[in-house]
Amino acid sequence: MAIKITFLGDIMCEPRLLKAARVRRDEYDFSATFSNVKRLLSEADCVVGNLETPLAGKEAQYVHSLFSFNAPNCFALAAKEAGIDIMLTANNHCLDRGLEGLKRTVQVLDDYGIPHAGSFKSTADRGNTYVKLGSLRIAILSYTYGTNYSANRILLTEGERGHVNLLRPQEESYYVRVPVRGNVPFVKRAMNKVLSLLPEEHRYVVRKGLHMTVNRAHADDNLMIDTMEPYMLNLKRDIEEAKEKADYAIFCPHVGGQFNRIPGPVSKYVFDYAVSRGVDAVVASHAHVVQAAERIQGVPCFFSLGNFSMSPNSAYLIHDDLPDYGIAAHLYFGEKAVEKASFSILKIIEDDCLRVIPVDEYAKQSDAKHGHGLEADVKRIYNTVTGRELQGPTIQREYVL
Numbered sequence: 001m002a003i004k005i006t007f008l009g010d011i012m013c014e015p016r017l018l019k020a021a022r023v024r025r026d027e028y029d030f031s032a033t034f035s036n037v038k039r040l041l042s043e044a045d046c047v048v049g050n051l052e053t054p055l056a057g058k059e060a061q062y063v064h065s066l067f068s069f070n071a072p073n074c075f076a077l078a079a080k081e082a083g084i085d086i087m088l089t090a091n092n093h094c095l096d097r098g099l100e101g102l103k104r105t106v107q108v109l110d111d112y113g114i115p116h117a118g119s120f121k122s123t124a125d126r127g128n129t130y131v132k133l134g135s136l137r138i139a140i141l142s143y144t145y146g147t148n149y150s151a152n153r154i155l156l157t158e159g160e161r162g163h164v165n166l167l168r169p170q171e172e173s174y175y176v177r178v179p180v181r182g183n184v185p186f187v188k189r190a191m192n193k194v195l196s197l198l199p200e201e202h203r204y205v206v207r208k209g210l211h212m213t214v215n216r217a218h219a220d221d222n223l224m225i226d227t228m229e230p231y232m233l234n235l236k237r238d239i240e241e242a243k244e245k246a247d248y249a250i251f252c253p254h255v256g257g258q259f260n261r262i263p264g265p266v267s268k269y270v271f272d273y274a275v276s277r278g279v280d281a282v283v284a285s286h287a288h289v290v291q292a293a294e295r296i297q298g299v300p301c302f303f304s305l306g307n308f309s310m311s312p313n314s315a316y317l318i319h320d321d322l323p324d325y326g327i328a329a330h331l332y333f334g335e336k337a338v339e340k341a342s343f344s345i346l347k348i349i350e351d352d353c354l355r356v357i358p359v360d361e362y363a364k365q366s367d368a369k370h371g372h373g374l375e376a377d378v379k380r381i382y383n384t385v386t387g388r389e390l391q392g393p394t395i396q397r398e399y400v401l
Contacts, residue, residue: 005047005250008049008050008328009308011309013063013071041083048283054093055108067151087115088118094164098154099154102163115129123159123160123163127241129142136247138246139242142252145166150173156170165235175218175220217258222266232273235251250282253274255270261289261290283329287303290322293401306326329343341401345399347359347362
């Protein structure tokens with residue numbers, strides 16, 4: 001009988017979710033966010049989620065902006081109680097509260113008995129994460145393209161880099177900004193200058209209220225293979241070790257262009273590199289929208305699972321490519337091969353609190369109007385993932401890749 005491992009996208013705790021989960025002073029309850037996925041997660045032998053927030057403690061200030069995160073410890077505990085078994089911790093927010101915040105995150109996960117991959121309390125701890133499922137031993141490799149250095153200015157020394165698995169230098173630009181052509185109108189220049197005086201989150205709110213462009217999709221197009229080489233050699237060695245010590249090696253990179261459903265050059269290079277070195281599957285996160293999944297040299301590869309718990313009402317969100325949907329990727333491992341790859345589609349709902357629910361369960365709760373819109377969205381997500389038009393029933397529990 002095959003072993004089923006389920007992977008979830010970006011598990012985030014933004015200011016809106018933190019506020020909604022607050023029960024009283026310094027007490028939070030995140031159970032509602034995860035409660036509707038418990039049944040789906042219980043169908044897997046193991047569930048892996050991308051924890052896109054530090055657990056740095058109250059003293060480091062819980063999340064209060066859209067781009068610098070820190071969640072209460074109980075956020076991770078709620079995820080565990082919902083059925084998430086392993087956390088990926090190498091992502092662009094892992095240093096939002098500095099190196100000490102990263103270390104504390106790992107300690108909290110250890111205290112809760114939650115295995116993790118990608119970041120480490122000490123450089124001596126660095127290594128792959130292994131899980132035994134039935135007769136199979138699975139290696140989980142978690143890496144990130146960067147750590148938001150341009151925002152937090154936290155640059156690890158050479159001796160500190162072993163605290164997190166990196167794919168490229170922290171300080172290296174990830175996105176290439178396209179220069180504006182022609183003259184920018186005076187009114188627009190003046191408005192941008194005024195808005196630059198506001199805190200970043202407020203700028204998005206004001207721009208949205210004035211019907212100005214709030215944000216734009218990014219492409220991970222700054223591919224610099226020479227500077228990536230030493231980091232990719234670390235990945236190569238980790239894959240080699242995983243192939244020696246485990247039956248399967250799964251690579252989970254945090255990479256991709258944000259709000260862009262098209263995988264870019266950096267993503268494609270990283271995927272091809274890992275596949276050519278022998279990984280058995282690649283499951284990625286970071287783009288905040290669902291991207292394609294395909295088989296590269298026969299290896300199932302998911303370019304982006306999209307969001308798990310990102311607020312659909314965030315001021316800076318781009319709604320063009322349905323960021324209020326994510327997918328749960330399912331891999332079925334036999335004794336000698338990955339027997340099947342499939343996915344479930346998840347819907348993010350935000351009313352009094354933020355809830356995540358599989359579309360087949362959400363459809364049962366929705367009226368006819370909501371159901372019609374849901375079916376159109378599901379067909380679009382399916383097409384994005386598979387490149388095919390959906391045949392058969394629109395609302396399903398799992399869709400075969």
